[in-house]
Amino acid sequence: MKLKYLITLFLVFFTLPLAADIMIKDAFAVTSTPKSKSGAIFMVIHNHGKNIDRLLSAETAISKMAQLHSSEMEGDVMKMVHVKEGFEVLSYGHLNLEQGGKHIMLMGLSETLKKDSYFKLTLEFVNAGQIEVEVLYKGSAKVMKKMDHSHDH
Ligand SMILES: [Cu+2]
Known part of the structure; x- marks a missing residue:
């Protein structure tokens, strides 16, 4: 009985990702400061299916609200x-x-992210x-700029 259960689990685990047309890669989040209550999530969404798809919404327990945003230039x-x-x-x-483009905005972060x-x-x-994604918190944008800079040396 136990073995059967394990085999079933094994099959479910390995067949589901193959069946999925949508694949998420490199999902990460940044906040503007370490204690900031808002942040942005970036990722690459791949569609391996023959049908067009549409991301409608996003939700996470760590934030009161997650909204789909685009960045647009209005003058300067x-x-x-x-x-x-x-x-x-x-x-x-x-x-x-990506930064400066479409992103998922987190507003009202309820936890201080590590x-x-x-x-x-x-x-x-x-x-x-519904697709569940693990998002890597890369820290605050200021930290990231410092890190980027250090690569020049
Ligand atoms: Cu935004």
Whole structure:
């Protein structure tokens, strides 16, 4: 009985990811300061399916709100816009959520995140349904700039 259960678990574990058309890569988050109550999540969303898909929403226990944002230039000012209709992911294509572009905004962080730790994020897609992602918290943006700078030397 136990063995059967294990085999079933094994099969479920290894067949599910293969069946999924949507794959998330390099999901990470940054905040503007270490104690900041808001942050942004970036990742690459791959669609290996023949159907177009759409990211509708995101949710995480560590934040009161997670919104899909895009960054748009208005004159010289970068503005963030809440994209209620979500982000399209083309079939056999990918979508970059990146700094200065589309991203997932976290507002009302309820926990102080530890640098280099992971938290869970649930993404809701039209076709793929819910997908849970582990997001790496890379620290505050200021820390990141310092780190980037140190690479020059
Ligand atoms: Cu934003």
